[in-house]
Amino acid sequence: MDFMDDQPITEVTEVIERVKRNSRPFVTWREYAPLFLRKLRTSFHIPAAPTSPRKSRIIAWVVLATALFAGVQGHAQSLDPESPFGATNINAAVGNGGLSAGISQHGTITVLRWPSPSYYDQLNYKTATQGITPGSSARTLPHFGAYDNAGSFAGLYFTAGMPISGMVWLRDPVFTTQQYYDSPDSDVLVTQYTSAAEGIRVTQYDLVMPGKDVLVRHYVIDNLNAVPVGPLNFVYYENLAPCLNKTKYIPIDDWMNDSVNDYACLYDPVSKQLVHFMPGDQNFSHIATLFSGTPGQTDVENFLSSITGLPDGVYAVIGFDFTPGSFQVGDDFSTPCPLGRGVATPYSPADAYYSSYAGTLPDSLAAQCQANAAVMKQFSIDAQGTVEFTVYLSFAKDYISARSDLDSAEALGWQNIYDDTNAWWKQWLSTAKLPNTTDPVIVSFAKRALISIRVATDNRTGAIVASIATQPPYAEDWPRDGSFINYALDVAGYHDMVTKHNLFYAQVQRQTDTTAGPAGSFDMNFYADGMPGGPIPFEIDETGLGVWTLWEHTLFLGSACDRVHYMQRVWPAIKLGTQALVNCKDSTNNLQCYANEDDNVVQTQGLQGAIATWLGIESGIRAAKYMNDTGVIPAWQARADELKQAILSNFFTSGTAGSWTTCTAYEIVYDQCGAFTKEVGSGAWSIWPAEFLPFTSSTMISEGTYLASTIAPDLTYQTTFDTIASQATLALAVLYQGNQQGQAVLDPLIYDLLHNVPTHDTQHMGEVAVTMLDANGNPYFQNEVAIPHVWEQTLSYLTVMARYNPQDFNPPHALDNPESCPSSSGCACDTHRDGGGHSG
Secondary structure, eight states: OGGGTTSOHHHHHHHHHHHHHTTOSSOOHHHHHHHHHHHHHHHHTOOSSOSSHHHHHHHHHHHHHHHHHHHHTTOOOSSSTTTTTOOOOOSEEEEOSSSEEEEOTTSOEEEEEOSSSSSOBOBOOOOOSSOSSTTOOGGGSGGGGOOTTOSEEEEEEEOTTSSSOEEEETTSTTSEEEEEESSTTOOOEEEEEEETTTTEEEEEEEEEOSSSSEEEEEEEEEEOSSSOEEEEEEEEEEOBOOOOOOBTTBTTTTTTTGGGSOOEEEEETTTTEEEEEEETTOOGGGGTTTTSSOOOHHHHHHHHHTGGGSOSEEEEEEEESSOOSEEEEEEOSSSOOOTTOSOOOSOOOOOHHHHGGGSSOOOOOEEESSEEEEEEEEEEEOTTOEEEEEEEEEEESSHHHHHHHHHHHHHHOHHHHHHHHHHHHHHHHTTOOOOOOSOHHHHHHHHHHHHHHHHTBOTTTOOBOSOSOTTTTOOSBOHHHHHHHHHHHHHHTOHHHHHHHHHHHHHHSOOSOBTTBOTTOOOSOBOTTSOBOSSOOOBHHHHHHHHHHHHHGGGGOSSHHHHHHHHHHHHHHHHHHHHHHHHOBOTTTSSBOSBBOTTOSSOBOOHHHHHHHHHHHHHHHHHHHHHTOGGGHHHHHHHHHHHHHHHHHHHBOTTSSSOBOEEOGGGOBTTBOOOEEOOHHHHHHHHTTTOOSOTTSHHHHHHHHHHHHHHHHHHTTOSSEESSHHHHHHHHHHHTTTOHHHHHHHHHHHHHHHHHSSOTTTOOOOSEEEEEEOTTSOEEEEEESSSSOHHHHHHHHHHHHHHHOHHHHSOSOOOOSOOOOOGGGTTOOOOOSOSOOSOO
8 A cells, every 4th residue: 555655564454454344445534544644744744742723723724624625626515615725816827838827817926836737836825715704715805815925926116296106016906907818829828907097008928938947927018198107116026935845645735835845045146037946955054154144246146156066956047138126035024934944044134025115125135945036127108108028937957957948038039939939829729629610709718728738738747637726736637537638639639648648547557456446546646747646545436437548549549550559558557447447346236346436535336436437347348359358358248237237226216307316425424325316427427428328218318308407507607606517518418419409408508608607818617616796796607626627628628529520529430349550560650740849
């Protein structure tokens, strides 16, 4: 059991003996929890008996949030679905598969991940878990409850005598804000700020360069007045938290505990750049001499001359296309350095954020442990004139590389970077399959969904995260989500990305039987480097869908050699996974064994797990036929048939709309099914991808009617939450292919789904859409939880492709028989066009 590798043997033995006494093959969350909590304490270096109330609160928060994590993904049970981890303050995302940024509706960087969309968060930013009153949303607070000096953003300092005076950040209410992507084919984000009082308009562009891990922020400041304006100060502020902390089964310590996720920041007086960094050994002895007193210019220059001798880690170099008039590197007032961490010194430079309010900065050159920084540049604008500034944030494992990439970006210049980035994305989308409809909203949404998938894809391994969000911690790859994402990529034509993604799944699949799960199974989710992320060790629905996607991709590949070569690489994983599903049997009812489903912490035996298990076995059988491995087929087919009958016996109620019933995990106590209810997600899966019964059967027809009637209120503001509509619309789109009567029911649902649910400015979806009322009492959807949520956008993309492009949605090959690749070809496969192209 991987999770218990560092636990005393007595604890391992105790858990195993408990499992044996209960005659169950795998541990439950309750058995897992004591070891998990011990792991939490070890990871955060917190004693088992905290010595202060503050530490008690920290431990309680960590334990509670992490335990609740398993119940957030897939279900919104609280009146505030974001309360376990804090509100997701992301309205847009830019990235290149190495460096990724989540940006708020007001243009603040709130998430900054490098070297992968999966890890690590390099920014000090954390929203609140609720509003001022218990149960109220953190979204009612400024910055969703994050500290004023958290994140990275720009502002203007207005001189006295102007309509506005003093320090005004662009995110402040003084400015009205609009945000949108530069075009539907682009991942260049535009945020526009307008101050009617000052007659000032600021347009902020955000992009990540396709070929380098450099985030570029460009500012165009327009004077809308007929008279000159100035002098003003342009201010750029950053509160990075360079981080190298990532823990197995605890996907929170790269963002939640930012008090230990920083090292030092310097202002280079020669290059006029900021250097914010964390060496790999995180040893503060490297800067002991620098901070033995007040660092001066010579001290900083001497240190930078030797910085190449530090271990590889995280090195961010921030440059500007202007020379700052003043600067400040200071101690973060809101996140003080923990006692005993860092270099002991009386030197304590003022917080850069708060120093900005003086209209000039104190010019402190360095800060350690918890640091932030800002620069100022004075300027004036002619009547109807324009001034432009560019900020570059470059990330690399060492200082020389980060500095080199930054220098290259600055030499290229803003206009070339802007043109090249837009051209890259347009080219990447140029061959994508898009819905055949005249509705521009649906077409642009489809493009945004595909771009969101690409931004969430790790360049190195092909892993695809559920969201780059930190709150909740969804920057991991769920095989359940990934199976649908793979299908979308295959439908769109990005077959090379799916091949790489599935090879990642084959690599992270459990290879041996353990008490955590059988060989062939998957953990809850994975960081992009393969380390398990979430705390649940074995999810049977993810295993079933994992086998399905490993096989189903074969049906989209273009040539026999492509298919043979691919299957030679993944057949061992398919075989191992299928056997795990066959073996996982409850002999009392012939259903699948009790296991975790849909990230629920209690082991259950519901329809979702049953459908996924059956689909996985059937996929394995088809793969075995293709590979001519006939020896396994009889036993596998017998188990698939047996399970199908058990599903019909245990989960089918004849004569009612919505014929399927399933056990709701949140109503289960001590592994006992306490209640049954109809569950939209499982019913949708029975239609697609499982195609469990013929679509002409009364059961499938009835289920389709039930799904349509159930989600219609969700999509028309009649319910509090919408969390599952896109699963249902996808199933209906497949069910009603060629059925004009059914499509007449489906089309209004698709219209509501894609016109009303996504963020209207950036066309993203959260895991949850909450019905709200505007000032005039009109309803609208507020997207919450892990924006952009890639799975939700994927399901919606698949919906419109199944509806408008069935010829692209349905796999082009059946593959009922084995194929061969002529030896003269050497199994040389078509490479397709590159789905990557970003920095790696």
